[in-house]
Amino acid sequence: MPQARVRLADIAKELDVSPSLVSKVLNRRLGGRSGASPTMIQAIFDKARELDYQAHAAASSLSQRRTNALAVFVHDHGVRGSELATAAIKAIAGYSAQTNQRLMLQYYQSVEEFDRLMHIAHQSTVDGLILLGLQPTASTSLNLIVQRGLPVVTVLDRSARPSFVNIGIKQERVTEIAAEHLIARGCRRLGYLGNANPLHNERWLGFQAGLSRAGLEHNPLLVSTTRGFNAGAAEQSLRHWLDLELEFDGIVAASDQLAAGAINALVRAGKRVPEDVKVIGIDNSPFCDFYLVPISSVSQQMAYRAELAFKTLMHMIEGQPAPSSTVEPAIYARASSGGPPNVLDD
Amino acid sequence: MPQARVRLADIAKELDVSPSLVSKVLNRRLGGRSGASPTMIQAIFDKARELDYQAHAAASSLSQRRTNALAVFVHDHGVRGSELATAAIKAIAGYSAQTNQRLMLQYYQSVEEFDRLMHIAHQSTVDGLILLGLQPTASTSLNLIVQRGLPVVTVLDRSARPSFVNIGIKQERVTEIAAEHLIARGCRRLGYLGNANPLHNERWLGFQAGLSRAGLEHNPLLVSTTRGFNAGAAEQSLRHWLDLELEFDGIVAASDQLAAGAINALVRAGKRVPEDVKVIGIDNSPFCDFYLVPISSVSQQMAYRAELAFKTLMHMIEGQPAPSSTVEPAIYARASSGGPPNVLDD
DNA sequence: CTGTTAGCGCGTTCAT
DNA sequence: ATGAACGCGCTAACAG
Numbered sequence: 113m114p115q116a117r118v119r120l121a122d123i124a125k126e127l128d129v130s131p132s133l134v135s136k137v138l139n140r141r142l143g144g145r146s147g148a149s150p151t152m153i154q155a156i157f158d159k160a161r162e163l164d165y166q167a168h169a170a171a172s173s174l175s176q177r178r179t180n181a182l183a184v185f186v187h188d189h190g191v192r193g194s195e196l197a198t199a200a201i202k203a204i205a206g207y208s209a210q211t212n213q214r215l216m217l218q219y220y221q222s223v224e225e226f227d228r229l230m231h232i233a234h235q236s237t238v239d240g241l242i243l244l245g246l247q248p249t250a251s252t253s254l255n256l257i258v259q260r261g262l263p264v265v266t267v268l269d270r271s272a273r274p275s276f277v278n279i280g281i282k283q284e285r286v287t288e289i290a291a292e293h294l295i296a297r298g299c300r301r302l303g304y305l306g307n308a309n310p311l312h313n314e315r316w317l318g319f320q321a322g323l324s325r326a327g328l329e330h331n332p333l334l335v336s337t338t339r340g341f342n343a344g345a346a347e348q349s350l351r352h353w354l355d356l357e358l359e360f361d362g363i364v365a366a367s368d369q370l371a372a373g374a375i376n377a378l379v380r381a382g383k384r385v386p387e388d389v390k391v392i393g394i395d396n397s398p399f400c401d402f403y404l405v406p407i408s409s410v411s412q413q414m415a416y417r418a419e420l421a422f423k424t425l426m427h428m429i430e431g432q433p434a435p436s437s438t439v440e441p442a443i444y445a446r447a448s449s450g451g452p453p454n455v456l457d458d
Numbered sequence: 459m460p461q462a463r464v465r466l467a468d469i470a471k472e473l474d475v476s477p478s479l480v481s482k483v484l485n486r487r488l489g490g491r492s493g494a495s496p497t498m499i500q501a502i503f504d505k506a507r508e509l510d511y512q513a514h515a516a517a518s519s520l521s522q523r524r525t526n527a528l529a530v531f532v533h534d535h536g537v538r539g540s541e542l543a544t545a546a547i548k549a550i551a552g553y554s555a556q557t558n559q560r561l562m563l564q565y566y567q568s569v570e571e572f573d574r575l576m577h578i579a580h581q582s583t584v585d586g587l588i589l590l591g592l593q594p595t596a597s598t599s600l601n602l603i604v605q606r607g608l609p610v611v612t613v614l615d616r617s618a619r620p621s622f623v624n625i626g627i628k629q630e631r632v633t634e635i636a637a638e639h640l641i642a643r644g645c646r647r648l649g650y651l652g653n654a655n656p657l658h659n660e661r662w663l664g665f666q667a668g669l670s671r672a673g674l675e676h677n678p679l680l681v682s683t684t685r686g687f688n689a690g691a692a693e694q695s696l697r698h699w700l701d702l703e704l705e706f707d708g709i710v711a712a713s714d715q716l717a718a719g720a721i722n723a724l725v726r727a728g729k730r731v732p733e734d735v736k737v738i739g740i741d742n743s744p745f746c747d748f749y750l751v752p753i754s755s756v757s758q759q760m761a762y763r764a765e766l767a768f769k770t771l772m773h774m775i776e777g778q779p780a781p782s783s784t785v786e787p788a789i790y791a792r793a794s795s796g797g798p799p800n801v802l803d804d
Numbered sequence: 805c806t807g808t809t810a811g812c813g814c815g816t817t818c819a820t
Numbered sequence: 821a822t823g824a825a826c827g828c829g830c831t832a833a834c835a836g
Contacts, residue, residue: 117582119813130823135815147821166580169527170519171813174828179516181527181560188548195744198544202534205563209578214527214560217551229555234512236463236829343748369748376750379725398541399745402689402715404722465829476807481831493805517829520812582813 118163181214183238187245188219200418207422227253240425263428265421278436279417284318286441290364290392290410291322297450299362303334305346306366346373368393371407391448408449411442464509527560529584533591534565546764553768573599586771609774611767625763626784630664636710636738636756637668643796645708649680652712692719714739717753737794754795757788
């Protein structure tokens with residue numbers, strides 16, 4: 113049989129005090145002119161625990177003018193297998209538990225879906241919004257929401273609008289770091305596997321920057337012309353390079369799947385990874401750990417950025433100042449570039 | 459500047475009717491002795507849209523005695539890369555949006571964490587609970603929750619207790635289907651890669667069942683003795699089999715990662731997959747699509763089961779009968795077992 | 805067909 | 821140090 117819910121009033125009655133006192137004690141609102149005797153405080157806490165009291169979320173929300181719920185909208189468009197969003201969501205879920213916030217988790221794919229979600233993200237429903245995406249989703253409805261006064265933190269490469277609070281990352285840095293890593297491991301002739309979408313440009317620039325920093329130049333023939341981020345595209349490019357008998361000793365791939373495709377083609381052609389060619393990907397996907405040759409990868413730090421986004425949002429909700437920030441990508445070195453740092457690096 | 463929230467009363471005042479009428483119309487509670495003129499109904503809907511009215515979730519909850527929130531507790535212990543939980547969560551998130559339910563998403567790893575979460579899953583906080591896991595988590599705190607009257611649906615292999623509503627799957631069937639698939643594709647000497655945890659037993663029995671159905675027997679030497687579900691363990695076993703020059707033409711692996719490890723070892727040894735040896739894994743992980751040889755796999759149907767769990771839970775919450783069910787695993791045939799059905803099968 | 809009344813359970817005054 | 825009274829915004833029950 114469904115047991116009756118334990119209300120604040122129940123524990124007040126048991127202790128023969130008023131509900132408001134219990135409320136104050138349980139919510140630690142005893143500053144100023146309010147107070148309670150230490151014995152009373154103890155008794156209240158004990159009784160609450162004994163009865164397994166749990167505040168009725170809706171009632172608290174109603175009187176506190178806080179919904180204690182956050183919207184989390186996720187752009188579900190990462191490369192399959194990268195699971196970028198999963199790590200981020202786990203991080204957010206963890207913190208939301210600690211701070212007793214409920215989540216409105218939604219995935220969207222198109223701008224239309226996004227706009228529909230935005231329409232839902234009302235202050236009567238949530239206290240704030242975390243927007244996880246890959247591209248700077250510059251939707252007008254997002255702008256409306258922000259203007260309406262709802263605290264919003266985005267986790268995009270860079271702010272969709274200057275005034276938006278964002279936890280960003282520089283895509284140029286991602287490939288720059290990747291190139292520098294391979295160069296540090298002795299590579300001199302680097303190939304690049306990317307594609308032609310907007311992300312590509314920044315990453316491509318970063319790759320070039322990494323090379324020129326080391327006084328190297330890229331070979332225009334060692335740049336994939338294929339489209340798409342999937343392994344097949346990379347295999348095709350690699351076969352092409354091998355057919356032309358181009359010389360290269362390292363590959364920066366714009367995704368782990370491309371890196372995997374490159375490794376597939378190299379292994380099939382009898383090349384050794386990392387001895388003959390070193391490979392590095394992007395996203396630090398789960399499968400990097402156990403691929404044929406474990407794949408070195410640059411992480412976009414989604415989990416950390418999500419964590420930061422959560423904390424930033426909570427600050428905003430509490431009216432504290434909360435700046436945007438930019439996170440540095442991190443290298444996870446595995447066998448495909450010669451193994452973890454302790455094996456090869458200084 | 460934060461705009462004032464639009465309340466029910468605002469739209470009532472504008473239309474010069476009572477709030478309760480607006481409430482009834484907007485919530486489509488017009489059956490029985492309640493009613494409203496078609497013009498009024500239209501006017502109310504129009505005005506609501508015009509003012510961008512959104513019900514205050516907490517207030518509705520409070521008076522309706524429904525929190526409109528669901529707890530989703532996820533056992534985060536799948537094999538890395540399989541992302542079993544992700545698919546399930548996406549499915550649940552989708553439905554929760556449609557039905558306007560908020561989520562309390564939590565991941566747990568240990569029984570202690572689980573018990574702590576259970577303590578949170580109060581009817582004052584959520585209307586019901588979906589529990590996603592792999593092992594039949596028979597926790598006493600779960601039992602308490604169920605007895606307390608909170609609707610709970612589990613997504614476990616099988617019910618933790620007979621009375622619990624569960625969306626299950628037979629692990630025996632998973633490997634049985636896998637074995638049958640390889641046999642149908644011409645394999646006669648099957649090896650098995652698994653390990654020694656509780657899951658193993660059922661899967662091992664299923665594998666044997668699949669063989670004996672076809673009149674085949676297993677070679678005791680072609681059974682991995684390694685521990686763990688990671689690729690390295692599989693590579694080790696394979697090397698052992700190859701060293702002993704055992705004859706085999708198919709491998710059922712108890713996870714995709716084991717299948718990947720097997721493929722790694724086979725390729726390194728110069729064997730062709732699927733021509734010389736066919737391989738099938740379990741979980742239909744994202745990386746199966748683009749592995750060196752794309753990996754055939756048996757899906758545990760987590761997304762579908764989550765969907766079913768959601769619908770079942772909603773039924774329970776609404777007081778309708780909701781039975782447990784068992785879902786049949788599904789084969790995703792890829793190159794490692796000879797390609798998709800249209801290529802090889804009848 | 806429409807309106808009035810009375811809470812839902814809590815937190816927050818302000819009074820004692 | 822404690823309590824009474826009020827209201828958050830909505831919906832349910834009943835009255836007209």
